[in-house]
Amino acid sequence: MRxxxxxxxxRAFEAAARHLSFTKAANELCVTHGAVSRQVAALESHLGLALFHRSNHQIQLTEEGRALLSEVGPALDRIALSTYALTRKAGRVVLAVNAPPTFTMKWLIxxxxxxQRRHPEVELRLTTxxxxxxxxxxxxxxAVIRRLSGPLPRFSCHEFLRTNLVAVCAPEIxxxxxxREARDLRHHTLLYASTHPHAWEQWFAAAGLETVAPGGTLMFEEMYFAHQAAVDGLGIALVPEPLAIDDLAAGRLAAPLGAPKVYDPSYFLIVSPHARHRDLLDDFLAWLQEQGIESDKLCEEVLGAVRSGAASTA
Known part of the structure; x- marks a missing residue:
């Protein structure tokens, strides 16, 4: 018996070894830093070997770690390819897509x-x-969906959704x-995401607004939590318009400072070099681009009047 x-x-070791970072491995595997650290420690205990040198919050592979990575990396790739081949033989059509969590929850889902109505035969497997x-x-x-400033070298990248940052909060606060103006933020709490720690300072500058010391700040791990905190009345968050537009249209959020044109990186569909269903991916991209156009129209419909009002009072 093996x-x-x-x-x-x-899996945790391979991701951490490839990134040389437990944090980046945790992001890829959608678990916590601590979970990756515990899994690696369990593997080292199982083998009776140290796989990483740890010092000053940095990690490096030991000689044994490098040897293990050279074997398990290709082995995991072969397992992934084999399971895809089996699902194709079974007649199942699987499209596996990884996307940012806030985008997935607030726009894609x-x-x-x-x-799905257009392609009922497809099983879309979403990871974040x-x-x-x-x-x-x-x-x-x-495929992978990410916000990018432009196409990545060596990848097939397709823009489908432009983003403009907007400050939002619950109407009741x-x-x-x-x-009525930026200085009024001294009475409010600004909500931050640790993935974009300087977003507010950059937004004030790009919007041509006076930087103001807020009444307080709250920092969240992901943009999704800051977004939800705004809906729940905890403060004011900076969110890409397309991700906030459904809540703005429904009246769950308001844009009290208007919607100045402060562009953020666009969303791109990045095709994996190992993609199996190119025709289906073309259909998925076309659908994403159609939804992007509809989302732009809704943003202009809902926020156009806000922009006009802000311009007339400027």
């Missing part, structure tokens, strides 16, 4: 039923993450402390 190490620990595409294990994916 004496195999724990496979979850092998609410629109996804349209693509924010790891750089160049560092990801791509054999198990057909404006009843007791209205926001």
């Amino acid at each position: 004496r195999l190490p724990p496979l979850n620990a092998i 609410p629109r996804l039923s349209g693509f 993450g924010i790891a750089a595409v160049e560092t990801m294990a791509l054999p198990e994916l057909d 404006l009843e007791t402390a209205p926001i």
Whole structure:
């Protein structure tokens, strides 16, 4: 009988070794830093070997770690390719896509039923993450969605959704402390995401608004949490318009400072070199681009009047 190490620990080790970072490995695997650290420690205990040198919050592979990575990396790739081959033989059509969590929850999932009605035979497997595409294990994916300033070298990248940052909050918090201009933020809490720690300073500068010391700040791990905190009345968050537009249209959020044109990186569909269903990916991209156009129209419809009002008072 084969004496195999724990496979979850092998996955955690391979990701951490490839990135030389437990944090980046955790982002890729959609688990916590601590979970990766524990899995690696369990593997080292199982093997009776140190796989990493750890010092000053940095890690480096030991000689044994490098030897293990050279074997398990290709082995995991072969497993991924083999399972895809089996699903194709079974007649199943699987499209595996990785996308940022906030984008997935606030924009993609609410629109996804349209693509599923168009392709009822497709099983769309969605995972979330924010790891750089160049560092990801791509054999198990057909495509990745990321915000980019421009196409990546050596990848097939397709823009489908432009983003403009907008400051949003729950309408009810404006009843007791209205926001008519930037200086009114001294009475409010600004919500930050640790993935964009300087977003507010950059936004004030790009919007041509006076930088103001807020009444308080709250920092969240992901943009999704800051967005939800704004909906729940905890403060004011900076969110890409397309991700906030459904809540703005429904009146769950307001844009008290207007919607100045402060562009952020666009969303791109990045095709994996290992993608199996190119025709289906073309259909998925066409659908994403159609939804992007519709989202732009809704943003202009909902926020156009806000922009006009801000311009007339400027």
